[in-house]
Amino acid sequence: MHELEQWPVADEIIADREQIIDQLMNEYSDRILHLAFTYVRNRATAEDLTQEIFIKCYEKLAQFNQQASIKTWLYRIASNHCKDYLKSWHYRKVTLNEKILDYIPSKSKHVEEEIIAKSEKHSLSNAVMGLPIKYREIVFLHYYEELTLVEISKITTVNINTIKTRLKRAKELLKNKMIEEV
Amino acid sequence: MKDPFHNLKSSMKKTVFKNLLFSDERKNAVKEAIRERQSKQQLHSWKEETLVAVLESLQHEAKHGYDLSILLIQKNELSFQNKEGLLYTLLHSMEMKGIVTSTWIYEKKYYSLAAKGKKYLTASKEVSSKQRFSLKHLLEEAST
Numbered sequence: 001m002h003e004l005e006q007w008p009v010a011d012e013i014i015a016d017r018e019q020i021i022d023q024l025m026n027e028y029s030d031r032i033l034h035l036a037f038t039y040v041r042n043r044a045t046a047e048d049l050t051q052e053i054f055i056k057c058y059e060k061l062a063q064f065n066q067q068a069s070i071k072t073w074l075y076r077i078a079s080n081h082c083k084d085y086l087k088s089w090h091y092r093k094v095t096l097n098e099k100i101l102d103y104i105p106s107k108s109k110h111v112e113e114e115i116i117a118k119s120e121k122h123s124l125s126n127a128v129m130g131l132p133i134k135y136r137e138i139v140f141l142h143y144y145e146e147l148t149l150v151e152i153s154k155i156t157t158v159n160i161n162t163i164k165t166r167l168k169r170a171k172e173l174l175k176n177k178m179i180e181e182v
Numbered sequence: 183m184k185d186p187f188h189n190l191k192s193s194m195k196k197t198v199f200k201n202l203l204f205s206d207e208r209k210n211a212v213k214e215a216i217r218e219r220q221s222k223q224q225l226h227s228w229k230e231e232t233l234v235a236v237l238e239s240l241q242h243e244a245k246h247g248y249d250l251s252i253l254l255i256q257k258n259e260l261s262f263q264n265k266e267g268l269l270y271t272l273l274h275s276m277e278m279k280g281i282v283t284s285t286w287i288y289e290k291k292y293y294s295l296a297a298k299g300k301k302y303l304t305a306s307k308e309v310s311s312k313q314r315f316s317l318k319h320l321l322e323e324a325s326t
Contacts, residue, residue, distance in 0.1 A: 025204070030204050043202060046202075050204055051208055056267065058212075058216050058219065059268070062270055125193045129198055144191050175186060
């Protein structure tokens with residue numbers, strides 16, 4: 001047998017990488033799922049994307065620059081992956097067509113359901129979920145994940161002043177929305 | 183003035199993210215996918231042409247993963263097409279074996295041939311196609 005066929009060192013590294021992903025999943029998988037949901041607003045899609053994100057991390061782990069924080073690195077991969085999905089052919093052509101059907105009012109809708117839907121509209125979180133993506137992602141990262149502007153800037157590659165402007169604008173949009181609906 | 187987002191976190195937890203958890207089934211699916219990819223960690227599981235194409239692409243200058251992946255496709259080496267992640271896995275194994283080295287430049291990792299890698303590439307070119315010595319065989323002797 002060739003010596004290379006049983007690489008003790010490589011095996012150790014492989015086991016390590018598996019362990020790192022395991023730890024990352026235990027620590028962050030729910031949060032990454034919430035992040036993905038914030039982008040795509042669909043539970044099943046968010047779960048699929050989260051699964052893909054951790055596999056991607058495993059593949060990219062060798063490229064992880066030790067100088068960066070692993071959390072920021074993970075969030076950045078996650079954010080990019082979700083945005084790539086939203087730009088993908090599948091999402092734009094297939095999912096959007098399904099969405100259009102959702103907007104066609106259905107007469108069979110229960111009165112009760114409508115009342116619930118209406119009261120949900122007033123909730124803050126639903127208002128946030130209705131914001132355009134560039135505001136939604138930053139509001140989520142800042143107020144839900146409680147990340148600093150520097151961290152958000154590293155994750156989204158948006159510069160800090162732009163992030164500040166977007167937060168301010170998001171608040172204005174939200175205020176108008178809440179007033180409109182009362 | 184009150185920040186409209188000040189109780190957003192608890193509000194989101196109770197509404198849009200309610201019961202939204204990454205299940206054990208999902209975690210296991212990730213683990214399984216990882217194990218599948220691990221079989222690709224061994225150099226001898228790659229085709230010899232693929233290994234040579236990667237080494238050749240790095241012989242003149244250091245390249246980062248993305249440039250390398252484009253170059254390989256141009257060379258009609260399609261093993262990594264739509265599976266770019268595997269290229270990084272291979273580069274990582276090669277790095278571990280001292281066949282390539284890497285440096286970070288502006289947050290990008292550049293790979294270049296190490297002395298060992300150059301040796302193998304030369305060897306693979308010198309050997310005539312008739313009595314072609316397996317490069318893989320040479321690579322596998324890397325540890326001795």
